[in-house]
Amino acid sequence: xxxxxxxxxxxxxxxxxxxxxxxxxxxxxxxxxxxxxxxxxxxxxxxxxxxxxxxxxxxxxxxxxxxxxxxxxxxxxxxxxxxxxxxxxxxxxxxxxxxxxxxxxxxxxxxxxxxxxxxxxxxxxxxxxxxxxxxxxxxxxxxxxxxxxxxxxxxxxxxxxxxxxxxxxxxxxxxxxxxxxxxxxxxxxxxxxxxxxxxxxxxxxxxxxxxxxxxxxxxxxxxxxxxxxxxxxxxxxxxxxxxxxxxxxxxxxxxxxxxxxxxxxxxxxxxxxxx
Numbered sequence: 071x072x073x074x075x076x077x078x079x080x081x082x083x084x085x086x087x088x089x090x091x092x093x094x095x096x097x098x099x100x101x102x103x104x105x106x107x108x109x110x111x112x113x114x115x116x117x118x119x120x121x122x123x124x125x126x127x128x129x130x131x132x133x134x135x136x137x138x139x140x141x142x143x144x145x146x147x148x149x150x151x152x153x154x155x156x157x158x159x160x161x162x163x164x165x166x167x168x169x170x171x172x173x174x175x176x177x178x179x180x181x182x183x184x185x186x187x188x189x190x191x192x193x194x195x196x197x198x199x200x201x202x203x204x205x206x207x208x209x210x211x212x213x214x215x216x217x218x219x220x221x222x223x224x225x226x227x228x229x230x231x232x233x234x235x236x237x238x239x240x241x242x243x244x245x246x247x248x249x250x251x252x253x254x255x256x257x258x259x260x261x262x263x264x265x266x267x268x269x270x271x272x273x274x275x276x277x278x279x280x281x282x283x284x285x286x287x288x289x290x291x292x293x294x295x296x297x298x299x300x301x302x303x304x305x306x307x308x309x310x311x312x313x314x315x316x317x318x319x320x321x322x323x324x325x326x327x328x329x330x331x332x333x334x335x336x337x338x339x340x341x342x343x344x345x
Contacts, residue, residue: 099167099175110176111167114138114149118163127158129165 103109105127108117115132121142131139131149139147139154146155152173155166167173 097169097172099173100165101175102162102164104162108177109165110174111152111154112150112173114152116154116165127161127163129154129156129163 099111101109103116103118105118105120108115110116113133117130117132119128119130120126121128126143128143129139129141130137131141131147131154133149138149141147141154141156144157146153148154151169151171153168155168157164167175
């Protein structure tokens with residue numbers, strides 16, 4: 071393309087670009103819905119709802135069971151190539167939809183409305199079941215942990231039981247020990263009776279022994295008293311005999327002395343006479 075031809079087409083191109091936005095086509099729809107009413111826009115469902123607690127109106131934009139947007143009060147949103155505006159006024163919801171392409175707007179039939187209501191109910195049930203499933207999963211995890219803990223404890227108990235003697239053998243030993251204990255108790259009772267009998271006999275013999283001891287002591291005391299008296303009488307007799315012998319001996323000595331003295335005097339006289 072030459073420079074001369076470019077000069078020819080350039081003003082035309084600039085003019086076409088300047089008028090192109092004015093030639094663009096925009097499709098629009100406006101309407102008012104009461105609480106609970108819905109419309110379909112292509113494959114979208116627009117429903118006016120109300121908050122039971124605050125009374126505020128809201129517009130719910132859904133694609134099947136998926137909620138694409140929620141406009142509370144006044145606001146707008148984009149859904150694909152559609153611009154959706156919502157204004158709440160005097161208990162109604164006023165909707166304005168703009169799009170660059172032709173779109174279809176229709177009212178939900180009673181059957182579709184019932185299906186939508188059923189779908190909402192089922193959706194709520196699914197949400198509740200999802201929460202219950204989550205809670206059950208948590209509970210299941212806890213139960214699995216408890217089962218694992220119990221299995222571990224059971225394994226430990228089995229290991230401990232392996233190192234322990236047989237329960238049946240222990241029971242048999244317990245029975246035998248019980249029998250032996252009963253036999254020992256019976257033997258102990260017999261020994262106790264024999265002991266009581268021997269103790270009674272020993273007490274009786276001890277009493278008799280005390281009586282005999284007293285009798286023997288009394289006899290010994292009496293014999294001792296008699297022996298003492300006999301000894302005293304015998305001593306008296308022996309003293310009397312000794313006194314008689316002493317007196318006789320003394321008299322003999324006196325006689326001998328007198329005789330000797332007489333002989334001595336006689337001898338002395340004889341000697342004097344010889345002089």
